[in-house]
Amino acid sequence: MNIKFLTSTLVLISLSGIAFAGTSEAAKNSPFDTDEASLNEKQLIGKRLFEDANLSEPAGVSCASCHEASRAFQGNNGSRVPTVAKGSQDDKFGTRNVPTAAYAMMSPSFHFSKEKNDEGKEEWMALGGQFLDGRAANLREQAEGPFLNPKEMNNASKKTVIDKVRAAGYAPLLKKAYGKHVFDNPDKAMFAVTSAIAAFEKTHAFAPFSSKFDRVLKGKDTFTAEEAKGFELFKDPQKGNCIACHVGDPKSTNPRDWLFTDYSYDNLGLPRNPDIPENANADVFDLGLCNQDGITKKAPKGLDIDALCGAFKVPTLRDIALTPPYGHNGVFKTLRDIVKFYATRDTNPDEWYPRKADGSIDKFNDLPSQYAENVNTKEVPLDRKAGEQPRLNDQEVDAIVAFLNTLTDEK
Template sequence: MPQAVGEMLEDRFGVNPHPVHLMKPQSAPLSLLAQIGKQIFYDQSLSASGRQSCASCHSPQHSYGPPNALSVQLGGAHGTQQGYRPPPSLAYLYRQANFSIGPDAPDMDVAPPSLTDAAQQAQGVTRAQKNAGVAPAAPAMVPQGGLFWDGRADTLQAQAMGPLFNPVEMANTSEAEVAHKLERGGYLEKLRKLFGPAVKSGSAMLVDEAMSAVSRYQIEDASFHAFDSKYDDWLEGKARLSQAELRGLRLFNDQDKANCAGCHLSQPGRDGLPPLFTDTQYEALGVPRNTQLAQNKDPRFYDMGLCGPYRQDLASQTQYCGMFLTPTLRNVANRQVFFHNGVYHDLKHVMDFYNLRDIAPERIYPRDASGKPQKYNDLPARYAANIDVADAPFDRKFGDKPAMSEQDIDDIIAFLKTLNDGYPQ
């Protein structure tokens, strides 16, 4: 189809002039291991309070994210303690790579460098600006992959393990305690039928196999990666975008305006895999401090993502302080809490942050005693150089015109709603 004709069809009718075939995961009945994992996923008896399961914080009715607008969820032994960070969605993690720094090693027979060595090698390498909405031709020397906001888990099995022992989540104190609960719930016998008597060899083995079942459930169940949004249908030529949604898509991809696609990749890969709307890299955005969090009552405490406090192995790599994982934007319009500290509760405030952070900081940050905005107030000042000021819209300076108008923001939010799963077929 000639380009001019395609653009006319897109402009007038909202159709995709260049439809593609998306390679989506195949749907199949759950394996026996995944069925056991599903039971565990919803089992509240595995928590210290007896009132919290995986699904409590990763609600299937809320795209496997938090079920409410709390900045962080409540947990702990009595279900009354604030969590540390808002739970990210568990959806669309099936393609998440292990945490790494920099490009893949060219020789697969050579052991990869340690994270410390990779971080040292990355120092001094100019970070590529993010734009175009597609993965770069050559991987940049930046942290990428992994699970949790700080990438400290590499597998869904390890991720499922974390909340079991977190004192402000399910709050178990030992593997033996979890193993006892699993045995009491009948999971030992179910797993023994699959893996044999070795499952009974110790608490660690039983807990490992139980969490492997949870990971299989997340991988096999289509609801974790449905790819049935309006945007997916539009990509395949099966749906039309409204004029507002179409304008929002263009702004989303415009590297001089919103530039959302610089981090939240919007185009299918060359292999036809649907876009995940994340580059799985890490960014220091400088979001304002959430004073409602219990941990932030201590003015000396800072959650610095990759360099601590919940991740320890990169604590000395201070060039990464303040960096957090870029989440998927699929189902983002269903969320009620945003960023690693849950400081915002609607997409309009999120967009205002991107639009105004540097040109009108008084509208984003609190003021100090002299009336000056406390810019980047949730990161020690010595790490302010880590914060992205190069990529649009953060490339504006104080007093500049905003990258986006109010109408632009409304249109982008309209587009983001097309990323919700469950578009009527």
């Protein structure tokens, strides 16, 4: 959200206690190949759990069904509605785009922090967490959610999940790693299961830092002219200004200082996605952060919770070319679409929003009207008005897309 926030974000990351698993040379050269020889005991258990399609109700859906390694740990479980995932029941679909699990280990736990905005004023900002609304504080908590969500793996209870794990061939590994009585208490057993999944999601395969961009940082490769132009536009505060939210340290050549997110929350006023089944009901809106479970207790005293409505977590841009569709509601099919949306949302709103019966443009149509004022309309390039020139022309949009493609991890 704010380049001034960069320093505190990097401090949070450095203090987060993240440890990368030891990896073989083969694993280092294959970012999405989870080489089991490189995994410790708990990470291997996590991999077994992550890939086990018997843990849904009915069976057939695993964590990997919606977090495919070949798609940078994103996916939709073969959904007939490409923008949202299908659950274990054929008639149940999610309401949000599936976030990538790649680099998710880097996110700090969900919290509020007082930071200076672009005007130099201090304000409370929501930061970190997992899921697009941050409702899970960390990876372990995130791993529990899909097991019990009726639109995902659809288990009735923790006990239902644990009974399936107890019957799995890898159950002895859990007993060895977490104690012979691990299955005696469903709550403790679920904690062990989700801890193991989180351990797997902290391995090298999920954060390989092996993109062309990383090689360029280290002086081992060079950008094409278009990619270099795109990177400059990405950083330019009067053009793309992408780095305001998708942060990196321009003074650093360490890839871990370029996570391409500040873990903040923003309201972009995305167009409504008519492909999401629940959106057939015009009264249904996904309000994101303000609907997070327990948000009123987590928020600082005096913070206006309504001001959080419509805000979603800023995603990392690493591997972004592998993770279509884009936006919290998956409304954008291509990377170019969402970059152009940033540039022309306000100058050419008719390209993105439908018209009302009276002929006027139904701008920010995926929000109730009372929350339209929450939409970010101040930061470049979202500060334009209808009829003005966009901050980026078509060639500049293409250049930024070319740069974003250099963030794809390679074998």
